[in-house]
Amino acid sequence: MIGKMYSSTADNSPAFWGLRPSTPEYIPLDSEEGKSFSEITGFQPDLAEIMISARKFPYGFFRVKENNYAKTYKYFVKIVSHERFAMEKFSLAIMAYLHSKGVPCFVSNLIQGQNRKGKYCVTISPYLEFNYFSGMRSEARAMGKLLRVVHQALTDYPKAEQIKNNWQKRYKVFTNLRDILHQETPSWWQWGPEKKGMLITGFPLLNFGQDIAQVVHGDINFGNLLFPYSANNPILIDFENSKYSYFPVYFDIAMLLERFFLVGRDKNEAEQLFNAFQEGYGEIQFDKLFMSMKAMTIRSLFLLTERTFKNIITPASEWKKFFILLEQSEDKCSFLIK
Numbered sequence: 001m002i003g004k005m006y007s008s009t010a011d012n013s014p015a016f017w018g019l020r021p022s023t024p025e026y027i028p029l030d031s032e033e034g035k036s037f038s039e040i041t042g043f044q045p046d047l048a049e050i051m052i053s054a055r056k057f058p059y060g061f062f063r064v065k066e067n068n069y070a071k072t073y074k075y076f077v078k079i080v081s082h083e084r085f086a087m088e089k090f091s092l093a094i095m096a097y098l099h100s101k102g103v104p105c106f107v108s109n110l111i112q113g114q115n116r117k118g119k120y121c122v123t124i125s126p127y128l129e130f131n132y133f134s135g136m137r138s139e140a141r142a143m144g145k146l147l148r149v150v151h152q153a154l155t156d157y158p159k160a161e162q163i164k165n166n167w168q169k170r171y172k173v174f175t176n177l178r179d180i181l182h183q184e185t186p187s188w189w190q191w192g193p194e195k196k197g198m199l200i201t202g203f204p205l206l207n208f209g210q211d212i213a214q215v216v217h218g219d220i221n222f223g224n225l226l227f228p229y230s231a232n233n234p235i236l237i238d239f240e241n242s243k244y245s246y247f248p249v250y251f252d253i254a255m256l257l258e259r260f261f262l263v264g265r266d267k268n269e270a271e272q273l274f275n276a277f278q279e280g281y282g283e284i285q286f287d288k289l290f291m292s293m294k295a296m297t298i299r300s301l302f303l304l305t306e307r308t309f310k311n312i313i314t315p316a317s318e319w320k321k322f323f324i325l326l327e328q329s330e331d332k333c334s335f336l337i338k
């Protein structure tokens with residue numbers, strides 16, 4: 001599979017407007033793939049198609065019909081590494097909880113798939129025909145409404161205490177990384193002293209008051225916010241990041257603002273979209289938002305730092321993306337600072 005759509009770490013990630021994926025495309029499986037897919041998931045191979053993506057088979061996204069006569073697809077199947085089982089489980093539990101609270105959300109099944117080559121984590125959801133955000137104000141308003149009810153419902157998430165601890169542990173790890181960066185420049189650091197300084201001076205932004213924090217989504221981007229054909233309102237998916245995201249709600253809003261409304265648009269358009277968002281969400285305090293935008297980028301940069309210290313290779317483009325965002329945030333947000 002050499003087609004290119006996106007993967008979560010590749011430089012064609014859908015996090016940003018200009019790089020957003022178009023509506024996903026699917027193609028039939030070849031016979032080898034079909035056999036393997038069937039072994040892992042139990043589905044009949046000729047009923048399935050694979051999404052064109054940068055993932056290496058059998059990892060990837062699939063859609064499956066219920067039977068040969070069906071015209072539409074019934075299931076959306078995601079196969080990832082078995083190591084991600086716990087993360088996926090966590091994400092699905094939050095979505096099921098939101099659903100139980102009346103927030104439009106998927107309820108999915110998680111199974112352990114297996115073939116001769118290994119074990120896999122398989123998520124099975126209802127298949128959805130959807131669009132990504134297309135830049136309309138009505139969509140921005142609907143996103144505001146959605147995030148409001150999601151945040152409201154997450155205020156009493158039963159596992160909040162665990163998530164708070166997860167973040168506090170992460171914060172300690174980041175503190176250590178900050179100290180290391182302060183004392184030395186790791187051999188892999190290729191961004192010069194100025195950018196290292198940005199991480200160090202930005203770090204205190206992650207030290208917000210815990211009393212204003214709650215469970216949030218933590219990874220709001222184009223790929224995780226879908227507008228179903230069948231409904232007027234969007235839905236949020238992929239709550240994996242929530243596992244560590246005990247933050248002020250402004251962190252989510254800032255991320256949304258940055259990725260959906262700021263990148264690739266002029267200030268006037270951004271302001272209009274943001275105003276529409278506020279009509280849905282309720283009034284937002286701008287000063288907090290501005291700091292949160294920087295904080296989220298600093299968090300992302302520390303996550304990359306953590307990964308690199310663990311010898312997980314991250315494309316240079318990922319680093320560059322966040323440095324650009326950090327530098328741009330002042331200018332782009334001038335409309336917030338009236």
Ligand SMILES: Nc1ncnc2c1ncn2[C@@H]1O[C@H](COP(=O)(O)OP(=O)(O)O)[C@@H](O)[C@H]1O
Pocket residue numbers: 008024061076078106125126127128129222223224237238
């Ligand atoms: N239920 C679904 N129906 C159709 N497409 C879906 C569904 N869930 C996810 N997708 C597609 O898969 C993409 C990635 O899904 P996601 O769960 O966020 O995976 P990842 O954790 O790899 O980011 C989405 O952007 C969307 O294109």
Ligand SMILES: [Mg+2]
Pocket residue numbers: 223224237238
């Ligand atoms: Mg995602």
